[in-house]
Amino acid sequence: MTERIDVAVIGAGQAGLAASCELTRAGVEHVVLERGKVAQTWRGRWDSFCLVTPNWTIRLPDGHYDGDDPDGYLPRDELVSFFDRYADGIGAPVREGVDVTLLRPTSSGFELRTGNGTIAARSVVVASGAYQRPHRPPAMTGLSADIHQLDVTGYTDPSALPPGPVLVLGSGQSGCQIAEELCEAGREVFLSCGRAPWIPRRLGDRDIVWWVIATGFLDQPVSALPDPEARLWANLLSTGHRGGHTLNLRTLRGIGVTLLGHVVGIDGTRARFAADLAESQAWGDARYGDLMELVRTHVREHGLAMPEILDPEPFDGTAPTELDLTGFGAVIVTGGFRPDYAWVDVAGAFDLQGFPNHEDCMSTAAPGLAFVGVHFLRTRKSSLLYGVGEDAAVAAHGVAAHLGARLDGASGS
Numbered sequence: 001m002t003e004r005i006d007v008a009v010i011g012a013g014q015a016g017l018a019a020s021c022e023l024t025r026a027g028v029e030h031v032v033l034e035r036g037k038v039a040q041t042w043r044g045r046w047d048s049f050c051l052v053t054p055n056w057t058i059r060l061p062d063g064h065y066d067g068d069d070p071d072g073y074l075p076r077d078e079l080v081s082f083f084d085r086y087a088d089g090i091g092a093p094v095r096e097g098v099d100v101t102l103l104r105p106t107s108s109g110f111e112l113r114t115g116n117g118t119i120a121a122r123s124v125v126v127a128s129g130a131y132q133r134p135h136r137p138p139a140m141t142g143l144s145a146d147i148h149q150l151d152v153t154g155y156t157d158p159s160a161l162p163p164g165p166v167l168v169l170g171s172g173q174s175g176c177q178i179a180e181e182l183c184e185a186g187r188e189v190f191l192s193c194g195r196a197p198w199i200p201r202r203l204g205d206r207d208i209v210w211w212v213i214a215t216g217f218l219d220q221p222v223s224a225l226p227d228p229e230a231r232l233w234a235n236l237l238s239t240g241h242r243g244g245h246t247l248n249l250r251t252l253r254g255i256g257v258t259l260l261g262h263v264v265g266i267d268g269t270r271a272r273f274a275a276d277l278a279e280s281q282a283w284g285d286a287r288y289g290d291l292m293e294l295v296r297t298h299v300r301e302h303g304l305a306m307p308e309i310l311d312p313e314p315f316d317g318t319a320p321t322e323l324d325l326t327g328f329g330a331v332i333v334t335g336g337f338r339p340d341y342a343w344v345d346v347a348g349a350f351d352l353q354g355f356p357n358h359e360d361c362m363s364t365a366a367p368g369l370a371f372v373g374v375h376f377l378r379t380r381k382s383s384l385l386y387g388v389g390e391d392a393a394v395a396a397h398g399v400a401a402h403l404g405a406r407l408d409g410a411s412g413s
Contacts, residue, residue, distance in 0.1 A: 015373020073240025204307030278317020
């Protein structure tokens with residue numbers, strides 16, 4: 001038997017919960033369907049995971065951080081507890097353990113197929129997360145099955161890995177943080193690097209995130225990017241561990257991590273890497289320079305004291321181009337994530353990179369279908385704890401307007 005509801009929100013992370021809060025404010029009845037538990041994606045992060053943005057950036061609708069360490073960085077378990085309290089506090093109608101396997105439009109709205117039965121909804125908000133499918137470089141197919149391999153979603157802590165050196169593929173936030181943790185645990189670490197922007201942890205007497213917000217960097221829309229594929233660039237390199245500190249390729253090399261270019265091939269236990277480490281670091285340095293120019297402009301325009309802005313230190317791009325993986329304990333793939341909406345059967349709903357085609361969070365392919373929490377949906381902050389609430393309010397307004405329009409149409413027919 002098909003259950004009929006007004007609105008289904010898919011996902012109970014920060015995006016789904018924020019959308020639920022805004023729908024409640026708008027007087028829209030809804031349910032939140034979650035395949036696991038509230039904040040399931042956060043629960044699956046590695047053991048020492050913590051936020052890279054200060055706690056004061058947790059600004060969900062009716063749910064700002066209210067602890068005694070606003071300048072700290074919440075560890076995983078405390079963050080999950082925050083979400084549990086938030087869901088209870090806003091009275092989010094969450095149904096845990098409901099996995100949506102198919103979403104398709106119907107004449108009256110949408111059909112959702114789940115492991116618990118079929119649901120007919122007049123409108124749907126997809127909030128299934130910004131980080132959905134781990135990206136694996138094609139070279140991984142050639143890796144010997146004798147070497148332990150895992151994605152970042154499977155990493156827990158250094159002691160869980162077999163003994164031996166570790167190769168980390170990918171130098172974004174996760175890759176650099178894991179490489180640092182492994183090195184500090186006494187493991188020999190090799191890091192295959194791509195292009196990633198880096199920032200100092202602090203600039204002047206403020207956390208760099210304050211500057212990123214103040215300069216308007218996080219408010220930049222997709223149109224500010226050089227091309228749509230730039231949405232797949234790595235996030236700004238940073239870490240919140242030990243009270244927060246600067247983390248980049250220079251600091252990792254300084255503690256003993258061996259840096260490599262990006263992986264181009266693996267044949268059994270022989271791995272080959274491009275001679276592009278210097279080029280990748282130069283790209284990261286250029287992005288640092290771009291952000292520092294935004295800081296200088298903001299300081300001049302607002303009459304602030306100019307913080308000390310250092311030029312990047314010289315970088316030696318020399319790196320091995322081959323590596324014998326015999327005896328390695330593990331290869332960890334941290335190559336970022338890609339959108340994954342294979343379960344959404346809506347023609348024309350996504351672009352070539354797999355991101356939703358939308359106007360103010362509302363799908364341009366299916367009336368009544370909304371998206372929240374997607375990386376760079378409306379702006380750089382669309383998926384962040386600091387910015388997802390804005391998109392949630394926009395989506396809730398769009399859903400309410402859609403439902404009102406359908407009611408008006410039904411009344412006039």
